[in-house]
Amino acid sequence: MKKIPFYLAIASVVAIQASCGAPKTPQNEEPKEIKNDTLSKVVKARPEIYAKVALTTDINQLTENEKQVIPLLIEAARLMDEIFWKESIPENINVDLSTLTPDQKLFYQLNYGPWDRLDNFKSFVEGVGEKPLGANFYPADITKAEFEAMSAPDKASLYTIVRRDSSNNLITIPYHQFFKEQVMAADVLEKAAKLTEDKELKKYLTLRAEALRTDKYDPSDIAWLNMQNNTLDLIIGPIENYEDRLYGYKATHEAYVLVKDKVWSEKLKKYVTYLQELQENLPVDATYKSEKPGTDAQLNAYDVVYYAGDCNGGSKTIAVNLPNDEAIQKSVGTRRSQLKNAMRAKFDQILIPISEVLIHESQRKNITFDAFFANTMFHEVAHGLGVKNTIDGKQTVREALKEKYSALEEGKADILGLYMIHQLHGKQVYTDGELMDNYVTFMASIFRSVRFGAASAHGQANMVRFNFFKEKGAFVFNEDKTYSVDFDKMTDAMNELSAIILKLQGDGDYDGVVKLLETKGGIDDQLKTDLQKLNDAGIPVDIYFEQGVEALGLN
Template sequence: MLALKSISRLSAAILLATSLGSMQVTATEKRLTLKPEFKERLNIYQEVELNADLSHLSDNQREMLSLLIDASKIMDELFWLQAYGEGKKELLKQIDDPAVKRFVEINYGPWDRLDADKPFLTSVAEKSEGAQFYPEDMSKEAFENADFKGKTSLYTVVRKDKEGNLFSIPYSEAYTDHIDRAAAILEKASTYADDKAFGNYLKMRAKALRSDEYQASDMAWMDMKTNPIDVVIGPIETYEDLLFGYRSAFESYVLVKDMSWSDKLAKYAEHLPKLQKDLPVKKAYKKEVPGSDADLNAYDVIYYAGHSNAGGKTIAINLPNDEEVQLQKGTRRLQLKNAMRAKFDAIMLPISKQLIVEEDRKHVTFNAFFANTMFHEVAHGLGIKNTINDKGTVRQALKEHASALEEGKADILGLYMVRQLLAEKVITEGELKDYYTTFMAGIFRSVRFGASSAHGKANMVRFNYFADNGAFSRDEQGLYSVNMEKMTAAIDSLSERILTLQGDGDYDGVGKLMEESGMIKEALAADLAKLEDAQIPVDIVFKQGKMVLGL
């Protein structure tokens, strides 16, 4: 049974369609125009061609990539339904300005993802915190008081029946047509896989889409080591659910492994157990032992779709999110090297010229940016996944705050790990000041993602914490420099605080931290305005697809 009352698939589908349509703009004849205050926002993304060298791939592998892109496009359609609802075509038809229409496409709806989800079109309501995962008129209290199957599931949408009772519908039923089409394409792609383990994974992922049971395919994904092509596809991250952080959003990345860079990174994985043991926190908060089968790899990403393509673009991935898989198998850290390089060249270097003291700009390097990003993803696997006081998983205990605090943990522990590995001469490139200074420039890059983003909140909390602890100084010209000693102390103390909040499942404590420190203060706002005046892009957007790749 899917609900408190018996509901047929047909009636459930009708209820779903009614709810999904609720976010549409109702006056179909009325033209939608850009609000004047958003005029300068249309140019915050710099277009980058997403390409890679595919000359070493076989004909089968190239055909498989083409099919994986087809499946990814369906993830794009699914994410539109989750983020906006039905009516994408009608929405776009009501817009005359091509630049405004493109901005809607980048944001997967009429809300600016890098400006706290503010509506940027006339006659558009505020975005629901629960996106399209929950009924718009549902209160948090009503949800928490209700009891129904699939209440906190990652893979269901919540709807109301005619009596107002809440019930859930599995994704595989709510989105049957899309799911069946995507699964069939993955199965076809599996027949072209030269790597048999990867072909098996594609078939298992297709089965997972149809059944909403993803753990077995996650395990199979972790067991693959030699596949030169990869795809991350399905409902994965929960950032779109700002109401509770329970529901996962559809996305896809199509990837080609960079074998030489991956070999270079492989040596770091063996140090994870010691790094976990040495975390600057009491033993109770680091008692879990992450899987030792984790691996680090570098990829060129050739296609983004769905959640991964919305607003700010991800440049590194740490998966799976399933806590059981993490404890048994560890995680895979995927560094998206070509996208990372594009952001460094287009954003990081120009930021450093505006906000870092001149004598320290040489310390902003791509190697440090790559390492800081990589160890951010590694750090997701460290710390604690289950509370120490029987409140369940950290994700469940911290609800909508879980994602922002987890991103903050990964950022701060990633920098801690770089420091440790440099001291032990495991990392041999550059000096600690490179990593600290590049990290500082990276905060200015990421904080521009806005308060609605988990990454943005994490960056603001960390920036304000560093400021309060003297980790950096700001001169009269508004240029920053790192205080090495105080930065090190701040890294350790903030690491301890975050890990303790997670282990205690301290929902109120995290909420207080976000409220007190998760905002942009006056001096930082002025600095960010300098970046806007210099017309430095906030993020990148891709020209991508089969035509670009010659497929």
């Protein structure tokens, strides 16, 4: 029997809190109370901007035991989905789903609530107002002064919810106490651990179950990194902090169920050995590249067969660089996971059509899947370059840049990913196609990601890069209103922007990052016209999934 989508299975009345204020610089502003005149400002639900894609893999490569384990991993992932609904939608305003149109209901599901994630979180449901910057991690009426005055040592923890007690005092509640679904998912992971014949996976699932019960994730993160020979993989738990736009502290729940592509994964191993050399050659003063990148990084390719939670809301993740903990990155390493089938879907359904509208005919041959895969992969690898701590040694870059960290870090990874390809191509280490393929595909990908909007860290990063490239003449705007890459000028711009970002991070220059985003993060009239062309051509902005055991043929 076909399963009911989660948004229809939840109660018909969903708690939603209204707040006011665009995603500006929350550290410098008090959260504001919603005003009546903002409640009527709604935008149209746009489910048509998403193309539906079936998530599948070749199940014939799986053992019978693995085919039995996958449904349990999906069951645990679905519980992360339930938690993310609670994190995404605050608790004050009731929305009766029975009053929504079919388009609104589908869009509600795709956005995990009544705010358009690809249009700066604008509401598409009457009477809701703009999404609070703190989502559901903090009380609606919390002020900066109150939060700073809190004595709770774990108020900035990734794994606590901030609430008011009966005396109206702010308190923290650990995730494993607040979200009963964490404990339920732990039980499912233990079932999967007992069933699987893979010893490495068994150990990881057992430790991850314990982590969900205690909010202590380091042992399971290390066990995950130590898995080398597994075919099945699972990323699960509270991981990224994009949803907390108020402070950038709180992690949101998500899950990916993965099947490793061992052939492609084997091809990627050689690149890791060049990380130290690439770090030393970064186009910036030696002070800003003094740290040693983790040489224990792993590069793997996967088919993703289930998305849940944060990674499934709005634009879909196609590559993952984990764990985020800097201490584990330094001591154990990281794993960069490329989600090959989802990547292919975006390439075929979005990037190729974009190139046919906005890239000059003479350079369309340079848009290739190998280049798209490599650009995405090296983006994840590039997260390991540069510095994790400010050069004065006082704090981490993440702490110094606060809620602006994600946008700048994504921008760094994008530009340094291209830098790495340029360097490795020159050494004849990376030989999958012409270097111009990577440049032109990179340019086309900017148009793809800019459409994610200013509320997305990736969207902001791409706007900065587009405007910087334009200023430096990295591309030519042709008479036929298409773009062509100028190879030499784009190379110079790549190196110059890399140095700017690396210096901002090393200096922990919060004000400098704000200025960069304000001066280079806007969309000018020409780009607005170009993006409207893509909309008029019916090119989807992103994808959503038909997924689960039925899509895999395992039911």
